[in-house]
Amino acid sequence: MEKGRVSYMSPKIQNEFISLTARVVRKSIIEAVQERKYFSILFDATPDTSHKEQLSQIIRTVNISTSGCFIEESFIDFIHFDKKKGLEISKIILAKLKSDGIDIKHCRGQGYDNGANMSGIYNGVQAHIKEANEFAVYMPCVAHSLNLVGQNAASKVLPAKLILGQIQSLYVFFSSSTERWNTLKPHVHKMLKSQSLTRWSSKADAVSAICEDFKGILDALQELINSETSNSETLASATAHLHQVSNFRFILGITIWNSILGRINFANVAVQAKEIDIGAAGKHMESLHIWLLEFRKNGYKISLELAKEKALPLGIEEDSGFAYRSTRNRIPARYRDSESVVVEPSQESNISRFEREFFLALVDKLILEFQGRFTSLYRTQEDFGFLWGKTLADSPTEYLEKAAADLALKYNDDLSPEGLVTEIGRLRTAVIPFLKDENLQNLHSTRAIDILNILTRNNLANVLYNCHTAIRIFLTLPVSVASNERSFSKLKLIKNYLRSTMGQERLSDLAILSIEHEKTALLSFDTLIHEFATAKCRRVPI
Template sequence: MTNKCIKGKNFFGFIQRIYTIFANSTKRWEILKDNVKAWSLKSLCQTRWESRVESVKAIKLQLVDVREALLQVGEKDNDAAIASEATSLAEKELSDFEFLVSTVVWYEVLNHVNIVSKKLRSKDMHLDNAITEIKKLIGYFKNYRETGFLKAIVEAKEIAIEMGIDPIFPQKRLLKGKKAISSLETRFEQFKEYDKVFGFLFPQNLRGIVDKDLKLYCHRLEKPLKFEERSDNDVEELYTKLKLFETLETNEFSNPKDVLKFLKELDYFPNASIAYRILLTIPVTVASAERSFSKLKFVKSYLRSTMTQKRLNGLAMISIENEILESIDYEELINQFAIKNARRASRIVG
């Protein structure tokens, strides 16, 4: 049960660490005996519930005394590591209100489970009675969740006041990283800006657009394509070519990629071709980095950890563009490579 819960594992880890500090030295054990009079600390056992009950009981009923013993170990022990660990346990874990609540809760739960466990191991226990006891145990857990936990907090507050500890739970540190929703909103804002600048070039938007609006969109496109008074596109020429382009049969085009293919074949609209190439390139820049990182774990394995950057780039490109790679004719590629050098051609081709 405790291994399934991180807080439970940490709690019993602290209990075992406290016991180990004293048990590994006779001098430290004497310090413990001088402060703890009633119940001696017990080590945890993975197979016996009783050991967990006794180990928690010794801490829960003697928290003040155990903390004082740890503080003395921190002051007197010659081992710097042990002294530091003892002081840390006393001033942090045993002085933490959440740890006090956990101590009260685990003691109550383990003690009740231990009582039921002893009944079930009795030789006189019949099957019907065993089922009844198990049902009672389940009912106890349900009731403890509703009312028992609140009582545990009240008891822990009383212990905290006795120990001079603030009876409040520590505030968890909030992560300052971007939330997924915020990241998505930023991404959508980027696409809205993209649509505002390049949206008019999509075939369904270009059809039927009035001249005044078309000219306005062309001027709006000039700004992001401009650098130090130089632009990748001539606004007036782009406007003229797009007007002329409207007169052609463009109903068969469903996306900008089809338009760019047509413009390349026509070889008459250089400014429009540049605009469409930029339009189709921007979405790639949004996703290419994420795609590269997702492929990197496949490419740079443990056996390839010492490869050069050039080789890594090449393997990453092959992995990312594997569909294109599968369609390449290797024989033709080898021949083209060999033809560029006469000596190479004689070795490979001839």
């Protein structure tokens, strides 16, 4: 290369080098999956910018190392598909795993969203994967299930649904005009947020924003009403919105929603972590369920006091906004006859009626939805829970042996019933001396990953082989498809409207280099260049 000149790779060479690097990263991930034996599959789909359906492939494994065991969820590929039925999608998944050299027989879990074509018990993908491997337990995405809990509950309680609709309408009003948006900015610390139909975390953000800056929003609406530059549409809409929200009913409604959605969002964020396991997810759901039961008892009283504190400085009366009417004359006079029943007006106060029709109805629906949504999560937690924590520490030997025998029968290809029953009697005394090494005070505070670390680091894996294997299987089971959702964020960045004609292979290569950037950073450029040079060598041996 001459001095002062820079050499660039041609587009063709760039593509080949990207493809080579991606192939090396993908190969290292697949080799790790094969070495660790047990894995779970996570698949989710979304359309890209060119309206092609992209299926995101994630493999969940447990990295076993003496330096520390941890859960890994690794991206493999984006797969273009145009099928919708469960049987067709399952064939695509099985074919992809086979081409990757990953044996479906070692799959111990499968995670998808709650769509019927994926989760159906007869014709869904999970049912067809189970035909190929009966040990591939289907775990519904906890985050999606939690979203459905809120969605189904709100859809059946009209006053609660109305509040969310008014919040969204307020966002649409301000965001549809730059003049209105700029008028709002000086009055608030947090801008209004839009709500998503599927992500209830967005509803938490939307309610939180209007709750924190309620006075500022009222001031912005009043400014638009008084402004001489506001057109007739803005004036009418601002007046209507001010009338809708500047009342005690609305303040009390957003206060209740803010408490509920904030607590749900806390659990929702927690279960989307890569390193979370079924046990921790189950505890988060139990904690949320207990909170709802407690909130039902005293939540309305607390919310009422908070709403009064917000309404008092604004001069909003406590009885404003409640449009309840007497039922005395519901039947028009012309249609009433002498036998018509006249109902006396209810003596129930507006505040009490709002508690019954909004608060209690909403919380009761949420609690009811909880009872059926997380059955498989709790069942799996119960199946494996005797291997660590309070159950291992306090349960009698007879209970532990029975739980061990039941689990071994369920996973008879991986666990020996006699071996696991024998080992469970030794596990408790075997791990206690090593608790301090893991900064654990006692056996009650242990988690599955803690027991696995103790067994691995202290050469107990071979002695307590069945216990070690059972915990590995448990940690492999998926909790959510949040990693697939995160891969979609990269998809939108890589294949944007400027690159809408990008090919499938290049898309997958760029995606794996970006998503698995930690593995990409560890690659040796010398090795890559050597492999590239070897592949491009044109010398013919004589």
